[in-house]
Amino acid sequence: MKAFARLLDRLVLTPSRNGKLTLLVDYFRQTPDPDRGYALAALTDGLDIKGVKPALLKELVLERMDPVLFQYSYDYVGDLAETTSLVWEPQIAESETEDDLESLSKIVERLQRLGRNETRAVMRDLFDRLDTSERFALIKLVTGGLRIGVSARLTKQALALYGDKDIVDIEGLWHGLKPPYTELFAWLEDRIEKPVLSTPAIFHSVMLATPIENRDLANLDPNDFAAEWKWDGIRVQLSCSGGRSRLYSRSGDDISGAFPDIVEAAQFEGVIDGELLVGGTSRTNAPTRTFSDLQQRLNRKTVTAKMLEDYPVFIRAYDILFDGEADVRPETFLTRRERLNALVERQEPRRFDVSPLVSFSTWEELEQLRAAPPDPVIEGVMLKRLDSSYQAGRAKGPWFKWKRDPxxxxxxxxxxxxxxxxxxxxxxxxxxxxxxxxxxxxxxxxxxxxxxxxxxxxxxxxxxxxxxxxxxxxxxxxxxxxxxxxxxxxxxxxxxxxxxxxxxxxxxxxxxxxxxxxxxxxxxxxxxxxxxxxxxx
Structure with missing residues (x-):
């Protein structure tokens, strides 16, 4: 636990991206299994510890501290984990804290086995036995809100550096592996071959666009680009393989549970990229609704029948990565677009349509369209080179996003x-x-x-x-x-x-x-x- 606590302390105090990557790589290199696997799960929001809520932690502190003093302390510090770890006064002999100090993996596995009525006593005991930094790390661990300036993507980049692998390969494996990721680390260290996933419908790294300003357009030829509206929803990837479908956010989070209507409607083999929106598709002539409607269904594990009815969702498709088993990412944008149109045409009209192309001949003409789009749910335009392949990450040149002025x-x-x-x-x-x-x-x-x-x-x-x-x-x-x-x-x-x-x-x-x-x-x-x-x- 001490090593994980030191890692969090150093990550909080290290502002640079490269500095954080170095800390993560060193931790993965020096920490044994399964501790490093559980740390990886915590850093990527993949650790599931039920029954430990912030309200319970606050109740534990108030057993030993005046509530007004705690509120002033929390107000000043601004973070529940940091405040609790600092103000907690252990009621155990210092010599006892040296005994039976548990590793990160033992603590995680112990907490995952707890019954509802055991949680309070176990957390109180752990608070007494751990030092300030370890208490801070424990609270971050169980609540899932690390807030240490490290994203899941950055952590995966550290894994790629550690194992000298391509981050695209790591993201492709990610949803087929579970904590504590012993198989993943064995592959990163070349002790086994790359794992073959039994779970189909995996996530593939998405292609991102580079922001562009009016002044940058002078260096580009409008004849080389197609334009699409930039819709105000969330970017998603729908992956369907072997009769199974999974919906992912652009960062690779599995959000299928919140959108079963999309998952159940998918009747194809392949992977498409698009925008998740609320309302009706262009194929049903129903209006598209605002992002605030979509928020009603975001970040939920499950949804009610009423919510499915009140906030119907659909995918406005942008691109296709796999057509059946064929990897079509190396093909040109226009060729992929033909494949995408053919695939979407066979799908449920209420759940799928294709983002229309915007006709223009000059940048001045497109700027006028961008300033007065035909739908309030549009927040700008996307520019895509006609000959561009689908490349993972943010390659500068093939795709641009030109947002409306705020x-x-x-x-x-x-x-x-x-x-x-x-x-x-x-x-x-x-x-x-x-x-x-x-x-x-x-x-x-x-x-x-x-x-x-x-x-x-x-x-x-x-x-x-x-x-x-x-x-x-x-x-x-x-x-x-x-x-x-x-x-x-x-x-x-x-x-x-x-x-x-x-x-x-x-x-x-x-x-x-x-x-x-x-x-x-x-x-x-x-x-x-x-x-x-x-x-x-």
Whole structure:
């Protein structure tokens, strides 16, 4: 457990990507099986430990600490795992903590065998026996929320470096292997041949596009490219083989459980790439719905019959990787497109269609189309070279994404909360609102969004100082800020779109909001009104 705790500590304190890769490779090289396999599962969100919830951990701390003092501590530190590990006072002799210290694998296997009524006592005992860093690592382990700046993709890249393998091969094996991955490490160390998976319908690395700006288009010939709309859903890959179908996110997470309607409707052998959307396909002439509708079904293990009915999903296909058993990725975009059209034509019309090509002859013509797309669920255009093969990763040149310019609005800061990690001592999470008239009350501010990025470190200092000097009320860790027509803080908010929302008093919510500029030159009374945002819908 000590080695895993040291790894997490160092990863948290190492900002560079290459530095994190070095730490991961060294850990995999120095740590025996099965400990390194369970660590790998934790780092890639593949470790399933049921029965240990954040609420239980907080209850354990409050058995030994005043709740008000704990809340102040949590507010200051900004992370439950770090706060708990620091404030916990062991009630066990120091000499006893040296005995029976368990390895990472023993702790994981012990927790996975626990019954519901045993969890509290075992976690309390482990907290007493582990030191501060190990407690921190244990909490991150059982809650699954590492938040240490390491993605699953980065971890797989470290595996590729460690074993001198292609990350594409690792991602192709990933969903056919289970923790603690002893077979995977044996292959990485050339002790066995590459595993042959018994599970069909595996994930294949997706091809990504490079962002492009207007000024970059001058170096490209429009005759070399096809254009498609960029739809505001989530990128998915549907893999069907041997009578089994699995739906994956673009990062390789298996999301089949949340979308059984797609999995059951797939009647083909092969792999297609596309966008998951809510609503109706172009083949049924039904409207496509917003991303907020799709969010109702994301991050769920299972869905109810009512949810399937209220939020029907479909795949708007972009590309095809395998047609039957044939790997068609080396073929040109246009050739693959013909295959894709033929495949989708045979599928359930309510669940599959093909993203249409956008006709254009000049970049100026395409820019006009991009600025005024035919559907509000479109967030830009994709540019794809006609002769491009399907390449894993973000190769610069074949594919580009040209997003719509963001919408902007001036809003007033209403609430603030401390950030996490290196921002835990700053107020960096902001809720902002716009004005609207309410009968009997006059003009009032109503929340329309929340943002925690977009500003520089220097601007964060300005924002934090305003929060500390203009707090009018506290609700636990949240501070209510002075926000009056003549006194307050105005920020220019950039966002990708708007959707109706029942959770906000304003009735709308912003999509991907971020603070674009601090408008200290404006008074709150000059901020935008709700009617302006509603008109944008």
């Amino acid at each position: 919408m902007n609005a001036d809003a007033v800061l209403m609430y603030a909360q401390r950030g996490h990690g290196k921002r835990s001592s700053y107020y960096s999470d902001f809720t902002f609102g716009v004005w609207t008239a309410i009968p009997g009350e006059g003009d009032v501010l109503v929340p329309v969004g929340k943002a925690y990025f977009g500003f520089t470190d220097e601007e964060l200092e300005v924002l934090d100082r305003f929060v500390r000097n203009n707090t009018v009320e506290r609700f636990g860790p949240v501070r209510s800020l002075r926000a009056e027509p003549e006194h307050g803080f105005v920020v220019e908010v950039a966002f990708e779109g708007l959707a109706r929302s029942t959770r906000h008093k304003s009735g709308i919510a912003m999509r991907f909001p971020r603070i674009a500029r601090l408008r200290q030159d404006k008074l709150p009374k000059d901020a935008d009104r709700l009617e302006t945002l509603v008109a944008m819908l």
